[in-house]
Amino acid sequence: MEFKNLKLSKKTTFVIWVIIIAFIIAAPSILPVFRLNLLGRYLSLAIVALGVDLIWGFTGLLSLGQGIFFALGGYCAAMYLQITSSSEFPNNIPEFFGLYGVDNLPFFWEPFRSPIFSLFAIWVIPALVAGMLGFLVFRNRIKGVYFSILTQAALLVFFNFFNGQQKLINGTNGLKTDVTQFFGQMVGSESMQRNFFWVTALLVIAAWFFSKWVVKGRFGNILIGIRDDEPRVRFTGYNPVLFKTIIFSIAGGLAGISGALYTVQSGIVSPQFMTVPFSIEMVIWVAVGGRGTLLGAILGAVFINYAKSLVSEALPASWMFIQGGLFILVVTALPEGVLGWVQGEGPRNLLQRFGLKRKIETYPSLEIKNEIEEIKK
Amino acid sequence: MLLDSLFNGVAIGSVLLVAALGLAIVFGLMGVINLAHGELMMLGAYTTYVTQLIFKLPILKPYYNAYVIVSIFFAFIVSGVVGILLEKTVIRKLYGSPLETLLATWGVSLILQQFVRSVPLAYGTGLIISLIIGLFLPTVFSSKVKESINFKYVKFSSWIFAALAGVLSGNLISSSVSKLSRASARNVDVTAPAWMRGQVEILGTAFPKTRLMIIIITLISVIAITLFLNQSAWGMRIRAVTQNREMSDCLGISTEKVDVLTFGIGSGLAGVAGVAVSLLGSVGPNVGGNYIVGCFMVVVLGGVGNLLGTIFASFGIGIMTDLIGAGRLLSIWPDMPLPLSNTINFFATTSMARVMIFALIVIFLQFKPTGLFPQKGRMVES
Numbered sequence: 007m008e009f010k011n012l013k014l015s016k017k018t019t020f021v022i023w024v025i026i027i028a029f030i031i032a033a034p035s036i037l038p039v040f041r042l043n044l045l046g047r048y049l050s051l052a053i054v055a056l057g058v059d060l061i062w063g064f065t066g067l068l069s070l071g072q073g074i075f076f077a078l079g080g081y082c083a084a085m086y087l088q089i090t091s092s093s094e095f096p097n098n099i100p101e102f103f104g105l106y107g108v109d110n111l112p113f114f115w116e117p118f119r120s121p122i123f124s125l126f127a128i129w130v131i132p133a134l135v136a137g138m139l140g141f142l143v144f145r146n147r148i149k150g151v152y153f154s155i156l157t158q159a160a161l162l163v164f165f166n167f168f169n170g171q172q173k174l175i176n177g178t179n180g181l182k183t184d185v186t187q188f189f190g191q192m193v194g195s196e197s198m199q200r201n202f203f204w205v206t207a208l209l210v211i212a213a214w215f216f217s218k219w220v221v222k223g224r225f226g227n228i229l230i231g232i233r234d235d236e237p238r239v240r241f242t243g244y245n246p247v248l249f250k251t252i253i254f255s256i257a258g259g260l261a262g263i264s265g266a267l268y269t270v271q272s273g274i275v276s277p278q279f280m281t282v283p284f285s286i287e288m289v290i291w292v293a294v295g296g297r298g299t300l301l302g303a304i305l306g307a308v309f310i311n312y313a314k315s316l317v318s319e320a321l322p323a324s325w326m327f328i329q330g331g332l333f334i335l336v337v338t339a340l341p342e343g344v345l346g347w348v349q350g351e352g353p354r355n356l357l358q359r360f361g362l363k364r365k366i367e368t369y370p371s372l373e374i375k376n377e378i379e380e381i382k383k
Numbered sequence: 384m385l386l387d388s389l390f391n392g393v394a395i396g397s398v399l400l401v402a403a404l405g406l407a408i409v410f411g412l413m414g415v416i417n418l419a420h421g422e423l424m425m426l427g428a429y430t431t432y433v434t435q436l437i438f439k440l441p442i443l444k445p446y447y448n449a450y451v452i453v454s455i456f457f458a459f460i461v462s463g464v465v466g467i468l469l470e471k472t473v474i475r476k477l478y479g480s481p482l483e484t485l486l487a488t489w490g491v492s493l494i495l496q497q498f499v500r501s502v503p504l505a506y507g508t509g510l511i512i513s514l515i516i517g518l519f520l521p522t523v524f525s526s527k528v529k530e531s532i533n534f535k536y537v538k539f540s541s542w543i544f545a546a547l548a549g550v551l552s553g554n555l556i557s558s559s560v561s562k563l564s565r566a567s568a569r570n571v572d573v574t575a576p577a578w579m580r581g582q583v584e585i586l587g588t589a590f591p592k593t594r595l596m597i598i599i600i601t602l603i604s605v606i607a608i609t610l611f612l613n614q615s616a617w618g619m620r621i622r623a624v625t626q627n628r629e630m631s632d633c634l635g636i637s638t639e640k641v642d643v644l645t646f647g648i649g650s651g652l653a654g655v656a657g658v659a660v661s662l663l664g665s666v667g668p669n670v671g672g673n674y675i676v677g678c679f680m681v682v683v684l685g686g687v688g689n690l691l692g693t694i695f696a697s698f699g700i701g702i703m704t705d706l707i708g709a710g711r712l713l714s715i716w717p718d719m720p721l722p723l724s725n726t727i728n729f730f731a732t733t734s735m736a737r738v739m740i741f742a743l744i745v746i747f748l749q750f751k752p753t754g755l756f757p758q759k760g761r762m763v764e765s
Contacts, residue, residue, distance in 0.1 A: 146752030333490025
């Protein structure tokens with residue numbers, strides 16, 4: 007498979023970041039609370055998209071099950087909030103347990119009384135689960151399409167499990183967070199949501215720097231090597247299993263953080279986070295933005311979700327058609343995504359088509375493109 | 384008791400088998416996993432529904448009892464044609480990049496789901512009729528006509544004819560069957576004809592007739608597909624391309640035609656599975672999603688390029704689902720130790736059975752990563 011390694015030029019990256027940061031700073035004062043909350047949610051989705059870009063764009067692993075780790079992070083955060091604000095309920099445990107006749111907190115929720123543990127659990131637990139699942143699959147050299155459908159099956163399994171366990175995690179109803187207390191304030195309150203927006207914005211930037219650091223240098227080179235030719239990486243003496251497991255659990259951890267932020271801003275976590283469509287959508291954000299360009303993942307996640315909410319408000323039925331068309335279009339016509347297209351030869355080709363720019367028939371492009379030789383004949 | 388459980392398992396397994404058969408053949412040949420396979424099943428199920436309503440019209444009323452059998456053929460053709468169209472427009476462009484194909488077919492599945500929700504079934508039927516005519520009318524002309532320069536015009540005019548036929552039939556159906564003239568996202572129900580209701584008693588155990596019918600449909604499909612692959616010339620070509628695409632191409636086999644044919648047959652089988660699904664429960668736009676992951680598991684477990692693997696895997700999964708999901712192990716072995724019986728009770732729902740089976744499959748793959756019947760080869764990639 008041909009896939010160029012996209013490198014955005016420093017200038018483009020800088021310009022895009024200036025725009026993003028300016029927008030983030032301006033957003034709370036220009037957007038109404040409802041829209042700001044939506045933007046905050048979509049920014050938190052950008053973090054899971056960064057993880058997808060790390061495993062798919064750089065390592066070539068198409069996971070259709072990122073929703074598992076996303077939801078796990080969300081559940082950890084929601085459970086902590088529920089437990090800390092349950093002092094007025096009987097037995098000092100969250101209200102929903104009473105509905106199913108559970109008197110004691112299930113043992114695995116016990117550590118979530120501690121805020122520090124919960125803060126770590128949000129990203130460590132998803133990362134551990136991802137690492138374990140990844141190790142079991144990668145160890146047997148299961149890859150490509152097999153890997154994708156196994157992750158999808160795993161997603162469905164987790165969905166079924168969470169959906170069915172009323173007594174442990176409130177099943178289908180999920181855990182609500184907007185009426186819980188955090189630092190003495192209601193989580194659903196306006197000032198709290200504003201704070202969450204800032205935290206999310208900062209974490210997106212931090213996650214971007216982290217991902218950038220991960221793919222830089224030799225570690226990143228090996229990831230790209232695995233994507234392009236795994237057997238060769240193996241024959242050179244590296245162990246792809248290790249690298250794949252590490253990057254998969256990093257992506258899982260990012261998904262967990264993202265899920266926690268999304269949960270507190272949308273007010274609920276439920277097994278709906280683990281439905282199949284949602285996890286595949288994460289891939290399309292990255293694909294539209296440009297795989298292998300970390301910035302593309304962020305832009306794709308925010309813009310597509312914003313477009314989704316705008317279109318769904320205006321014409322509810324048409325979003326599915328648009329989304330389906332987007333999937334087909336982006337893989338057939340724009341395999342490098344929008345950023346890849348802008349950075350590559352896209353704009354030049356477009357200008358050429360309208361006769362605004364001369365065709366280049368110089369030596370290097372002859373070497374790259376076989377078509378030009380065919381045209382010459 | 385054991386017989387009962389076995390029968391239920393076989394019935395669950397046979398739906399999986401028909402559906403997974405199509406998926407496995409296409410996957411073996413092209414390395415393409417079709418995420419829209421579940422939606423092709425859904426189309427098959429809706430075809431059954433439409434056929435049923437059409438057979439309720441006064442002209443066809445006397446033959447009402449036969450509608451299930453007719454709808455099997457219709458479903459095969461409808462899903463097959465949609466599959467062929469899918470191959471010709473999208474999948475052909477993506478050969479060699481299976482992950483991209485996965486995403487594109489997901490897009491197709493979204494479009495198909497929304498299509499069923501927002502387009503009245505009558506006009507949907509009209510559209511499919513025009514697709515069938517448009518795709519097949521040009522092929523009936525003799526090769527002499529095909530080689531002439533004017534064949535382009537023949538093709539063009541046959542598409543016009545097809546469009547006309549589609550619009551006419553769509554209008555005809557929507558004016559005569561009022562249930563089909565409005566779009567609805569609600570689930571619909573297919574009622575089995577009188578001769579398929581009730582139960583049959585064999586060896587003192589009662590078996591529902593619909594399930595027997597599903598097993599028979601499966602049996603016929605499997606035999607037909609085996610005969611086709613092993614006895615016919617095109618079957619031989621398909622097997623040849625599955626084994627070595629480049630070599631077959633060099634020897635003059637039109638791999639393009641083989642791809643279209645295989646994809647059509649695979650999709651058609653999904654349609655047949657859809658008929659079976661419609662007999663089991665109500666039919667909605669999301670009906671395919673309930674079965675599709677099971678099919679994937681069958682393909683993963685059974686290995687590629689071997690029908691036997693698919694058969695074993697789907698019956699295995701079917702029987703295990705029934706054994707675990709209905710908690711039958713307890714009734715077979717009532718006085719098992721307490722912790723074990725608690726565990727079994729914990730998993731004794733359909734959804735928890737899936738959890739258990741997935742865990743078992745992942746454990747199985749630790750020992751045999753390439754499935755039950757792997758293809759032997761010396762490639763590094765395989």
